[in-house]
Amino acid sequence: MEKVNKRQINWIDKNNKMTQIPTLLCMTSPSVPYEIGLTEKHLNELEADHFNGQLNRKDLLQFLIAIQQRFGWICKDAIAWCSHRISQLETGISEQEIRGIIDFYSFLEKEACPPLHLHLSTNVTDYMLGQQDHQAYFETLAKEYPKRFRVTNTSCTGLCDQGPAALLNGLPIPALNNSIREAIRKLVEEQPAKIDVAATFPTPQDNIQLKDQLLNRQLQSGNAIKRVMTNPAEGFLGELNAARLRGRGGAGFPTGFKWQTCADADASQKVVVCNADEGEPGTFKDRVLLHSHIQQVIEGMTIAARTVGASLGFIYLRFEYQYLLPMLTAAIEERVTQNLLGDAILGEEDFNFHLHIHLGAGAYICGEESALLESLEGKRGIPRIRPPFPAQAGYLGYPTIVNNVETFCCVAEVALTGGANFASRQCEGSTGTKIHSISGDCERPGIYELPFDTTVEDILKLVGAKNTQAVQVGGPSGKLLFPELFHEPVNFSHVSSGGSFMVFDESRDLFNVVKNFTDFFHHESCGFCTPCRVGCGVLSETLDKFAKHHASDDDIQHLREMMELMDVASHCGLGQTAAHPVRFLLEGKPDFFKNKETTDSVVKIDIHEETSAARELHLANAGESHE
Amino acid sequence: MSDQTIPCIELNGKPIPFQAGESIMQAATQAGVYIPHLCHHPDVSPHGSCRVCIVKVNGRVKASCITPAEEGAVVESECDEIRQLRKRLIQMLFVEGNHFCPSCEMSGQCQLQALAYDLNMLDTHFDHFYPNRAIDCTHPDIILDRDRCINCDLCVRASAQIDNKQALSLGGRGQQTHLQANCESGLLKDSGIESQDKAMHICPVGALLPKNNHYPQITGERIYDKAPISEVGNVRPENHQGDQTKGPIS
Numbered sequence: 074m075e076k077v078n079k080r081q082i083n084w085i086d087k088n089n090k091m092t093q094i095p096t097l098l099c100m101t102s103p104s105v106p107y108e109i110g111l112t113e114k115h116l117n118e119l120e121a122d123h124f125n126g127q128l129n130r131k132d133l134l135q136f137l138i139a140i141q142q143r144f145g146w147i148c149k150d151a152i153a154w155c156s157h158r159i160s161q162l163e164t165g166i167s168e169q170e171i172r173g174i175i176d177f178y179s180f181l182e183k184e185a186c187p188p189l190h191l192h193l194s195t196n197v198t199d200y201m202l203g204q205q206d207h208q209a210y211f212e213t214l215a216k217e218y219p220k221r222f223r224v225t226n227t228s229c230t231g232l233c234d235q236g237p238a239a240l241l242n243g244l245p246i247p248a249l250n251n252s253i254r255e256a257i258r259k260l261v262e263e264q265p266a267k268i269d270v271a272a273t274f275p276t277p278q279d280n281i282q283l284k285d286q287l288l289n290r291q292l293q294s295g296n297a298i299k300r301v302m303t304n305p306a307e308g309f310l311g312e313l314n315a316a317r318l319r320g321r322g323g324a325g326f327p328t329g330f331k332w333q334t335c336a337d338a339d340a341s342q343k344v345v346v347c348n349a350d351e352g353e354p355g356t357f358k359d360r361v362l363l364h365s366h367i368q369q370v371i372e373g374m375t376i377a378a379r380t381v382g383a384s385l386g387f388i389y390l391r392f393e394y395q396y397l398l399p400m401l402t403a404a405i406e407e408r409v410t411q412n413l414l415g416d417a418i419l420g421e422e423d424f425n426f427h428l429h430i431h432l433g434a435g436a437y438i439c440g441e442e443s444a445l446l447e448s449l450e451g452k453r454g455i456p457r458i459r460p461p462f463p464a465q466a467g468y469l470g471y472p473t474i475v476n477n478v479e480t481f482c483c484v485a486e487v488a489l490t491g492g493a494n495f496a497s498r499q500c501e502g503s504t505g506t507k508i509h510s511i512s513g514d515c516e517r518p519g520i521y522e523l524p525f526d527t528t529v530e531d532i533l534k535l536v537g538a539k540n541t542q543a544v545q546v547g548g549p550s551g552k553l554l555f556p557e558l559f560h561e562p563v564n565f566s567h568v569s570s571g572g573s574f575m576v577f578d579e580s581r582d583l584f585n586v587v588k589n590f591t592d593f594f595h596h597e598s599c600g601f602c603t604p605c606r607v608g609c610g611v612l613s614e615t616l617d618k619f620a621k622h623h624a625s626d627d628d629i630q631h632l633r634e635m636m637e638l639m640d641v642a643s644h645c646g647l648g649q650t651a652a653h654p655v656r657f658l659l660e661g662k663p664d665f666f667k668n669k670e671t672t673d674s675v676v677k678i679d680i681h682e683e684t685s686a687a688r689e690l691h692l693a694n695a696g697e698s699h700e
Numbered sequence: 701m702s703d704q705t706i707p708c709i710e711l712n713g714k715p716i717p718f719q720a721g722e723s724i725m726q727a728a729t730q731a732g733v734y735i736p737h738l739c740h741h742p743d744v745s746p747h748g749s750c751r752v753c754i755v756k757v758n759g760r761v762k763a764s765c766i767t768p769a770e771e772g773a774v775v776e777s778e779c780d781e782i783r784q785l786r787k788r789l790i791q792m793l794f795v796e797g798n799h800f801c802p803s804c805e806m807s808g809q810c811q812l813q814a815l816a817y818d819l820n821m822l823d824t825h826f827d828h829f830y831p832n833r834a835i836d837c838t839h840p841d842i843i844l845d846r847d848r849c850i851n852c853d854l855c856v857r858a859s860a861q862i863d864n865k866q867a868l869s870l871g872g873r874g875q876q877t878h879l880q881a882n883c884e885s886g887l888l889k890d891s892g893i894e895s896q897d898k899a900m901h902i903c904p905v906g907a908l909l910p911k912n913n914h915y916p917q918i919t920g921e922r923i924y925d926k927a928p929i930s931e932v933g934n935v936r937p938e939n940h941q942g943d944q945t946k947g948p949i950s
Binding site for chain 2: 169609631637642
């Protein structure tokens, strides 16, 4: 486990208690293979090295992740230890609540895990590249060596242009093929004491195909900040409004308005958060920005901190991207030594900004900004009630701005070249450029930075897509477009996108695509509100009926009703958009459903399968009573 | 203060005054208007999860318990569209759990069942999930029957905000979200909950039940035997006292 020099800042929490936050909450690289034999000594060391010797409630998730990374699971004793340590403070937490948090996050395990754990990505693009074959192979391997190897599935890993992808003990392996799986088999058979995943397997590639202003920018560290510092702090809000910058995460909220709200809020502390929880299937541009343009991202965050008066910042990094941690940490450390982060930045009194990295643990919902804040506080990621908005009351109640990785890159660009200049490249009110992650049926998948007047058709030509049947723009929560709409430009007025662009040619059964997306939402629903918690289940089960040719017109009616209900009645964007895949296919190409309705007047039922759940229950109960 | 200065919303065509900071639900309750709900209770903070309290606010569907009342807002809580959506939500809660009204101790006192009647729910519409959920009978006085739980979080909030115990919480994610006892064992007996706690009595269904006081109301004397929930919705079932001596046949 790596150690870092601890720099500490004082932090006054809600109860007006002075606490200290270590500079980098998360600095542990995963063990491959996982270690065994967790003892109290390990936990004490972890707490001393990374949590200032006192585990706080808000650090709980980071602590659990650190245990998970090293040992592969979080055992009963570790849970009890956490509960005991935190309960010495004012706000205690019971073991069961901690188990409830572990259950919320996909990558946290509370059952014993073998030393190697492979997560296979289940995005539709992985399946299109032959994931099923690898799944079968690894399942056989896991059956052969159940004590050494486990394989499970995970939602999109952000490697759609280089799939099928997997994570080995949390570290990415792109482009699975026969030789890679043989290499994994060898590791399982030979059980080496230490495995360097990055050296043994291919590593994720940037795969940038087309650059424009953001990706061409070679930022000299500090230059954007210096330019902003020639004006008073609030001065930059004018630039931002002149730039008419809108958030790049998908919702397209005006950045200037969000910042203004936060700047206007009266509070002793404010917070800037970079949303790097890139979970929308088919999106991987933030991974590339973090990997190759981190200076722009941090510079944008630092400018945000100065503008709104924040001194604390977080990068909320999705678990799947933890391989970037050492690099990101080094970038932060370097900027601290350059006085571009820390106290009195570049000599300006009161310009303090302390940046931390916080890891996610596998929950798509944490990309929603208020759920992300809950997760930052170490809780289950349930979206908050709004108002108040995060810019009014966010992390620990302090006014907080949450922006996407790409948005902060744009901020650095606005700072460097001016708001008017940024806005000069515009199409129908969408200013600047947009970075797209393109995958699926095309010759040149990868990263494309494009102006906002680019149409879907233009993009398809650029990437070498042929016989395109449909395109999913903006990920599963976005739109499924058919050729009739390919003339539309991808911008905020027409086809809005957070950066995911998946191409499907005529050989694809779009029903399977929609089913994959619907199952994704079912897996990722946080379970807070009725429409989404139950609705996602109803949608998934109804599509199962179609897949088995058991469905009828009534089921189409159920789908339609559920689409309407979830759209209007759900608590957050996840529920409101979870039925979009079904909606777009049902409205655009209803034949994909009609073809799967039952043609028999008598539905054939596999009685063995239908009664399997009851039988399992019976056996389980019988087992219990024999004990 | 003259009438003109009191801010009002228009609820189902009638003006309803409100205080700054109040939700639509609070304003309606103050004025004696019942907006159907399950996860809301006036004694604890709002949650906004069941979505049964949806209303139309200036044409847009909102959860009235977490939507601030605003001057001049036009609110409809009983139009056909809202009632239809509400009925579907109730049906979804029925298919999600394992609800068996005929034998349930809370029948006639259950808000979920009463709303189903009020919305003229004749079937559950969707395929049942038939989940396999654990029942906790470890407590000497209380049963936690998760089959009937609708994850409304009322007992969680009541325990924290009224009983000052934090005996319960919701854990897990998605369809696996479940009510849990906050203690090492995760069992109700160790959670510190007691039968006189508000958490115990605030349950709108029958997930938290007393062990020694089954069927406390005689059929015919139960709260929703007397009047539909649309008429007595703002009376808390836990405060209802029917005549203990006579039933419909006596």
